[in-house]
Amino acid sequence: MTDVSAQAPEGNRRLDAIDRKILMVLQEDASLSVAEIGDRVGLSSTPCWKRIQRLEADGVILRRVALVDQNKIGLGISVFVSVESADHSEAWLRKFAEAVSSMPEVMEFYRMAGDVDYMLRVVVADMQSYDVFYKKLISAVPLKNVTSRFAMEKIKSVTALPVPPV
DSSP: OOOOOSSSOGGGOOOOHHHHHHHHHHHHOTTSOHHHHHHHHTOOHHHHHHHHHHHHHTTSSOOOOOOOOTGGGTOOEEEEEEEEOSOOOHHHHHHHHHHHHTOTTEEEEEEOSSSOSEEEEEEESSHHHHHHHHHHHHHHSOOSEEEEEEOSOOOOOOOSOOOOOO
């Protein structure tokens, strides 16, 4: 999981102000037509479409998706799971990463600096579902410690990155 730099995408092209506007518009509503995006950023359709294609080819735009309300599909519990490991070998990490990446309940998975080695954001329907997930997690590889923190209320959640100015 590496982050794509807005300063130097593949090919070392810098993003100009129009590219950044396109990114902000697409992050807000990727269902807009190219003509609508072009209107919002001050381009006609063809140059706007070419820029979007370049941003996709350069890996700046990873994919376009629909955002789904987790509560409306029965996934009402969000859990932040911190994991500590006694083993920091490459082989252990590879096995752990493969196991966790295959678990559909895991929405995000990070290797951390500090007192926790890994952090997961997990969504499940209920406590029983979390217990099933937890048992699957702890049986995947040897773990030193697993701490679960249950979110009581989502106060802020955004998907749009704050695109820095040029």
